[in-house]
Amino acid sequence: MSVAAWCRESLVEPLLSVLFPPRCVGCGDFEVHLCESCRATLVEAGRECCPRCGEPGPKPLVCGRCSACMTRELEYRSARSAFCHEGVARSLVSELKFGGQPVLGRLMADLARPAFRDFVASTAPPAEVFATWVPSHKSAKRERGYNQAEILARELASGPPLLSCAELVAKTAGTAHQKGLGRADRLSNLRGAFSPRPDIEKRISSSVIGSPRMGSSGLRHGKGRQGTGSVLRYSAIILVDDVYTTGATAAAVSSVLASHTGLPVHVFTFSRAVAPRGQGHD
Numbered sequence: 001m002s003v004a005a006w007c008r009e010s011l012v013e014p015l016l017s018v019l020f021p022p023r024c025v026g027c028g029d030f031e032v033h034l035c036e037s038c039r040a041t042l043v044e045a046g047r048e049c050c051p052r053c054g055e056p057g058p059k060p061l062v063c064g065r066c067s068a069c070m071t072r073e074l075e076y077r078s079a080r081s082a083f084c085h086e087g088v089a090r091s092l093v094s095e096l097k098f099g100g101q102p103v104l105g106r107l108m109a110d111l112a113r114p115a116f117r118d119f120v121a122s123t124a125p126p127a128e129v130f131a132t133w134v135p136s137h138k139s140a141k142r143e144r145g146y147n148q149a150e151i152l153a154r155e156l157a158s159g160p161p162l163l164s165c166a167e168l169v170a171k172t173a174g175t176a177h178q179k180g181l182g183r184a185d186r187l188s189n190l191r192g193a194f195s196p197r198p199d200i201e202k203r204i205s206s207s208v209i210g211s212p213r214m215g216s217s218g219l220r221h222g223k224g225r226q227g228t229g230s231v232l233r234y235s236a237i238i239l240v241d242d243v244y245t246t247g248a249t250a251a252a253v254s255s256v257l258a259s260h261t262g263l264p265v266h267v268f269t270f271s272r273a274v275a276p277r278g279q280g281h282d
Ligand SMILES: [Zn+2]
Pocket: 024, 025, 026, 027, 028, 029, 034, 035, 036, 037, 038, 039
């Protein structure tokens, strides 16, 4: 554990919990961030989603495509979410992003872990999967103090299955708020907003398992794979974000990742907006 992480867990978080006791994001009860009864209301996006675009619910598939993605080319290979973006799931996403509560990231990662493990297993052996996140613009990160997608990705990657995890893409242009925009407007809003990090190929092409932590690059290996000294080559990328609404952000970042690494990109989000019955999102 790094000194910063130790300080956060041992000093800062206990102090904050005394000064500002946690309250359930669902009902406002004190002492916990999510009480048992509110937790029980979370609606899992489920395994019966479209295996391609991740649209929740059992759907008739034609050539592996559901009605929501039938006519769309996707920049990513597959997408999956842990929960439907409603009720308590929506509150958790909102409080993590806007409520100044990065501590919720660990809770959300724990809640999403079963779905995340299933999803990782459907892509490639964990040792070949590299996790990353949807970046935020440095001004937004400075204002908020953190990037909620990074917190989720790092928390998910640091538990089973242990995954390598680092930033691969930067958000180099600020964009207008996406809320209220349809998919087409979101796509044009995001065009050119993301760029690969200059050392993306070095980070993803290969690395030696068991080498010392590469502090300057932020590359981190799972504990379970230390000490083998063999060469690792990644075969899939998992892109983590907090919520999937129209898929425009996931598409824009996946496009950069896929074209600069040559690897298939799989998108995992904590929650997913569910279209009204019989309608797509676009
Ligand atoms: Zn509650």
